[in-house]
Amino acid sequence: MRKQDITIYDVAREAKVSMATVSRVVNGNTNVRKDTRERVLKVINRLHYQPNAVAQGLASKRTTTVGLIVPDLTNLYFAELSKGIDDIALLYKYNIIITSIENRLMKEDQAIQGLLNKQVDGIIYMSDNLPEEAAEAFKRTDTPVVLAGTKSNHQEFPSVAIDYMKADTEALNLLYNDGKKNLALVLDDPDTVVNAENRIPAYKKFMADHNLGEGHIYSNIKDHSDGYNLYSQLRQDGIDGVIVTRDITAVGILNAATDAGTKIPEEMEIVTASATQIASVVRPALTAIRQPLYDIGAVAMRLLTKLMNNEEIDQKQIELPYELLKKQSTANK
Amino acid sequence: MRKQDITIYDVAREAKVSMATVSRVVNGNTNVRKDTRERVLKVINRLHYQPNAVAQGLASKRTTTVGLIVPDLTNLYFAELSKGIDDIALLYKYNIIITSIENRLMKEDQAIQGLLNKQVDGIIYMSDNLPEEAAEAFKRTDTPVVLAGTKSNHQEFPSVAIDYMKADTEALNLLYNDGKKNLALVLDDPDTVVNAENRIPAYKKFMADHNLGEGHIYSNIKDHSDGYNLYSQLRQDGIDGVIVTRDITAVGILNAATDAGTKIPEEMEIVTASATQIASVVRPALTAIRQPLYDIGAVAMRLLTKLMNNEEIDQKQIELPYELLKKQSTANK
DNA sequence: AGAATAGCTGTAAACGTTTGCACTTTTTGG
DNA sequence: CCAAAAAGTGCAAACGTTTACAGCTATTCT
Numbered sequence: 001m002r003k004q005d006i007t008i009y010d011v012a013r014e015a016k017v018s019m020a021t022v023s024r025v026v027n028g029n030t031n032v033r034k035d036t037r038e039r040v041l042k043v044i045n046r047l048h049y050q051p052n053a054v055a056q057g058l059a060s061k062r063t064t065t066v067g068l069i070v071p072d073l074t075n076l077y078f079a080e081l082s083k084g085i086d087d088i089a090l091l092y093k094y095n096i097i098i099t100s101i102e103n104r105l106m107k108e109d110q111a112i113q114g115l116l117n118k119q120v121d122g123i124i125y126m127s128d129n130l131p132e133e134a135a136e137a138f139k140r141t142d143t144p145v146v147l148a149g150t151k152s153n154h155q156e157f158p159s160v161a162i163d164y165m166k167a168d169t170e171a172l173n174l175l176y177n178d179g180k181k182n183l184a185l186v187l188d189d190p191d192t193v194v195n196a197e198n199r200i201p202a203y204k205k206f207m208a209d210h211n212l213g214e215g216h217i218y219s220n221i222k223d224h225s226d227g228y229n230l231y232s233q234l235r236q237d238g239i240d241g242v243i244v245t246r247d248i249t250a251v252g253i254l255n256a257a258t259d260a261g262t263k264i265p266e267e268m269e270i271v272t273a274s275a276t277q278i279a280s281v282v283r284p285a286l287t288a289i290r291q292p293l294y295d296i297g298a299v300a301m302r303l304l305t306k307l308m309n310n311e312e313i314d315q316k317q318i319e320l321p322y323e324l325l326k327k328q329s330t331a332n333k
Numbered sequence: 334m335r336k337q338d339i340t341i342y343d344v345a346r347e348a349k350v351s352m353a354t355v356s357r358v359v360n361g362n363t364n365v366r367k368d369t370r371e372r373v374l375k376v377i378n379r380l381h382y383q384p385n386a387v388a389q390g391l392a393s394k395r396t397t398t399v400g401l402i403v404p405d406l407t408n409l410y411f412a413e414l415s416k417g418i419d420d421i422a423l424l425y426k427y428n429i430i431i432t433s434i435e436n437r438l439m440k441e442d443q444a445i446q447g448l449l450n451k452q453v454d455g456i457i458y459m460s461d462n463l464p465e466e467a468a469e470a471f472k473r474t475d476t477p478v479v480l481a482g483t484k485s486n487h488q489e490f491p492s493v494a495i496d497y498m499k500a501d502t503e504a505l506n507l508l509y510n511d512g513k514k515n516l517a518l519v520l521d522d523p524d525t526v527v528n529a530e531n532r533i534p535a536y537k538k539f540m541a542d543h544n545l546g547e548g549h550i551y552s553n554i555k556d557h558s559d560g561y562n563l564y565s566q567l568r569q570d571g572i573d574g575v576i577v578t579r580d581i582t583a584v585g586i587l588n589a590a591t592d593a594g595t596k597i598p599e600e601m602e603i604v605t606a607s608a609t610q611i612a613s614v615v616r617p618a619l620t621a622i623r624q625p626l627y628d629i630g631a632v633a634m635r636l637l638t639k640l641m642n643n644e645e646i647d648q649k650q651i652e653l654p655y656e657l658l659k660k661q662s663t664a665n666k
Numbered sequence: 667a668g669a670a671t672a673g674c675t676g677t678a679a680a681c682g683t684t685t686g687c688a689c690t691t692t693t694t695g696g
Numbered sequence: 697c698c699a700a701a702a703a704g705t706g707c708a709a710a711c712g713t714t715t716a717c718a719g720c721t722a723t724t725c726t
Contacts, residue, residue, distance in 0.1 A: 007682055018706045023684060033692095033704060053450045054396060055682035057387040058711045065430070065451075073419065074412045074610070082406050086433050095451060097398070098431045100419050117386045118398075118428060224614050251614050258616060277407070281557050281584050282615055283591060340712055351676045356714060366674060388712035391681045672723070680714085692703065 006047045015043040026051055057119060065095045066304060067115030067123040072102040076276035077246070077293065078126055081149050084297025085124055092305045094121070101127060108134035116141055122304045124148050128192040130157075144307035148300035149293065151193050158307065158316040160300040164198035164273075167289045167322050171243050171271045172206045174287070174324065178331040180241030180269055181212055184234060186227070186253070188245045190219040195245070199273070203243070227252020231260065240268050247272040247279040250286055254329065270329040284328030291322050339380045348376040359384055390452060398428045399637060400448030400456040405435040409609035410579070410626065411459055414482050417630025418457055425638045427454070434460060441467035449474055455637045457481050461525040463490075477640035481633035482626065484526050491640065491649040493633040497531035497606075500622045500655050504576050504604045505539045507620070507657065511664040513574030513602050514545055517567060519560070519586070521578045523552040528578070532606070536576070560585020564593065573601050580605040580612040583619055587662065603662040617661030624655050 008026075012019040017036060024032050025040040032040075043049070057063040066089060070078045082098075089096050097118060099111040108131050115123055116137075122144045125134070130152040138145045138157065147159035175183055185203045187195050200217065207215040216237050221230050227249035234242065234253065244250035250272040257264050264270065264284055272279050275288030299318060306313055326332075341359075345352040350369060357365050358373040365373075376382070390396040399422060403411045415431075422429050430451060432444040441464050448456055449470075455477045458467070463485040471478045471490065480492035508516055518536045520528050533550065540548040549570050554563050560582035567575065567586065577583035583605040590597055597603065597617055605612050608621030632651060639646060659665075 009682080019683080020685080020706060020708095021704085024705090027684085031704060036704080050446065050450050052391075052452060052682050054387055054390045054452045055711090056684075058385075058391050058713085059682075059684040061684095061711070063387060073406075073415050074409060076407060076409070076412075079407045079409075079412055083433070086406065086431075087436055090433075090436055090439055095430050095432070095447065097428050098419075099428070100416070100423075103420055103423055106423060113383065114428065117383050119385060119387045224610075248610070248614065255614065255616060277557075277581070278611060278614065281581065281588065281611065283588060342712080352713080353676060353678095353715075354674085357675090360714085364674060369674080385712050388681090389714075391683085392712075392714040394681075394714095668726095670723100670725080672721100674719105674721075676719085677717085679716085682711105684710085686707105686709090688705100688707085690703100690705075692701100694699100694701075696698095696700105 006049050008049070008051070010047060011040065011043050011049050014047065015040045061119075062121055063119045064093060065097055065118065065120050066301075066308075067112075067118070067120040068096055068098045069108070069111050069115070069123065069125045069127060070098060070100055071127045073098075073100055075246075075248075076278060077149070077274050080276060080293035081126055081297040081300075084294040084299075085148065085301040086297075088298045088301035088305070092301075094305075109137045112137040116143060122146070122308045124300055124304060125157075126150065128189065128194055130154065130193065144304060146300045146304045146307070149291070149296050151198065153193055153197065155317070158303055158313065158318075160296050160303065160318045160320065161194075162289075162291050162296075162322040163319050164194050165202040167291075167324070168199050168202040168243060168273060169206055170324050171273065171289055172203065174326070174330060175241035175243075175269050175271065176206075176210060178241070178265070178269055182216075182238050182240045183207070183212060184216040184218060184237070184239040184242045186218045186221050186230065186242055186244040186249060188220070188222045188249070190217070199243075199245070221249050222246065224248050224252040224255075227254075228256045231256030234268070235260075235262070241271075242268065243271050243273055245273045247275055247286060247288065250329075251278060251282050254282060254284070254286065265328070265330050265332075269331065275325065280327070287327045287330040288325050289322055290325045292320050295320055339382050341382070341384070343380060344373065344376050344382050347380065348373045394452075395454055396452045397426060398430055398451065398453050399634075399641075400445075400451070400453040401429055401431045402441070402444050402448070402456065402458045402460060403431060403433055404460045406431075406433055408579075409611060410482070410607050413609060413626035414459055414630040414633075417627040417632075418481065418634040419630075421631045421634035421638070425634075427638070442470045445470040449476060455479070455641045457633055457637060458490075459483065461522065461527055463487065463526065477637060479633045479637045479640070482624070482629050484531065486526055486530065488650070491636055491646065491651075493629050493636065493651045493653065494527075495622075495624050495629075495655040496652050497527050498535040500624075500657070501532050501535040501576060501606060502539055503657050504606070504622055505536065507659070507663060508574035508576075508602050508604065509539075509543060511574070511598070511602055515549075515571050515573045516540070516545060517549040517551060517570070517572040517575045519551045519554050519563065519575055519577040519582060521553070521555045521582070523550070532576075532578070554582050555579065557581050557585040557588075560587075561589045564589030567601070568593075568595070574604075575601065576604050576606055578606045580608055580619060580621065583662075584611060584615050587615060587617070587619065598661070598663050598665075602664065608658065613660070620660045620663040621658050622655055623658045625653050628653055 008019045011022045272288045275290045279286040279288045341352045341355045344355045605621045608623045612619040612621045
């Protein structure tokens, strides 16, 4: 096995010091005389010594590894969040163990337990929803956790997100001012905290405030074909303006509308509540609530580094600014 | 610290056995009497004992962790590959450490060294290109490596991919049979092995075989706006049929064409050489070489599990079938 | 019944680091 | 120049497992 030919012992022997000193050199401890440090470094280079991170992890109880829990890697929403996380993790020299939980073999709490067994120093949780068992699992551990791009009604968990209620209200207002009065809300999952506690209340309040009646909420519309198939229902219900949680779903509606000869935005306006790359490359391009996904990820990871170092946190719930990006799926005024 | 309140010792004491026996129970070793096994399991459940994977890794020299090297998480091509990898990894109980190398702070060989230091049991490499230093790094280690969705001229590395040359030729043939004679090749990076040794030769050979002249190869066209901006050049060069490596780039060309009033596919046909979700949701939908990305990832991971178990491999270079999926960006015949 | 064998369990040495403590050497200040 | 403080170093125990190896206890066979 070539796997670990040279250990800290070999270096110590060659450099005629103890392993403790080698360890100090490796870890940049200042209590080493300049010339011994250089001598040790020379040996390290000559032997191509590389510390065994597993042994370091066991001895120091820090693995410089963080866990990422994500529902679906191929959902660009999470991919863009992950990118922000990854960049900051690299900066702070953390590795990332990624656990995808879309696969129903892997429940949230199992995923969490798996990460804890691997002794990750922290966890970033990105699923839209935080089931009770997952919250329990987090509460049982000392390992810090940050929610990224989502919210929980557990106020104890630090999170980074946008003000979904405000954003949705602003989007509804845009539609309303464009003269659309038969507004609908299209949701992926009605039971996530973001939807149940933010988007739905925002929608209901808006409808009530403007005397627009009950309105229409469509649930469990999750991908392109769901959106495509929903379109005829929307027409039947006389919808002329719609907010859609996922942009890929919005594209489905858009394509169905185009195929049916419906004029967008004249006859129907579409706004997506989370924009990825996709929203901007389809035609007509989608008006969108642009969440700063990369930044949410980056800030979440930065926050986690602080928690892992037991630094003081000024605020646990961070809200980043969003933008309402007007494109071709709403009136050009 | 609650981090590790209970160890194998605690279980051993409570169950009145040695830690060795507890270890055997945890690892499903059969050499344990039924009633002691049950007694131990009961204690494990009562104390909520969870093995420390880091200690296990150090003692057993297996971490049940594999490393993934990927250029860009937000590129759906790699995301879809990753999904296949992830599913099989879950099945075989491996965790995944993901390392993104798009960030120029992280070179390939550093990424590899980082994974090796973490003592991963295997590595899947997904970048389009395998730089010489990376190949060297792989050769120095015993840790098995599999290339997924890419090729290398290092035949010693197992890989899973499609026959790019054949696929491209078939696509060119489609354009040719639709009557397009001024064919172009649009590449992300001309120096990757896949492009330099497969796509470009296939293109040149096709052009020569059909007396179509030198042809036009456009390089370093990597994203939507690159594609969009390239369009006028294509027109200027009289191109009427084009193969594009990335689908997001193809969409850029498509959108520019639509904006310019060019009829697709009548005046120009577009085929993308790698289809993700995006290719199918734009309008007109893109004709594409559909690589079985999920399967490539899954097969690569399966292959890696065999290598990690020192099982015999019947073939190192695996080629999976692709499909030429005709959509609206080529003639409907 | 006694020997051989198989099944079960415990002991203790790894695995490759980090780190508290004690000790020695050097530096500093009066 | 000496005492006190600071800097540098090594020793050895820890981190929480796995796993030879040995030993002990049933079981099987003749």
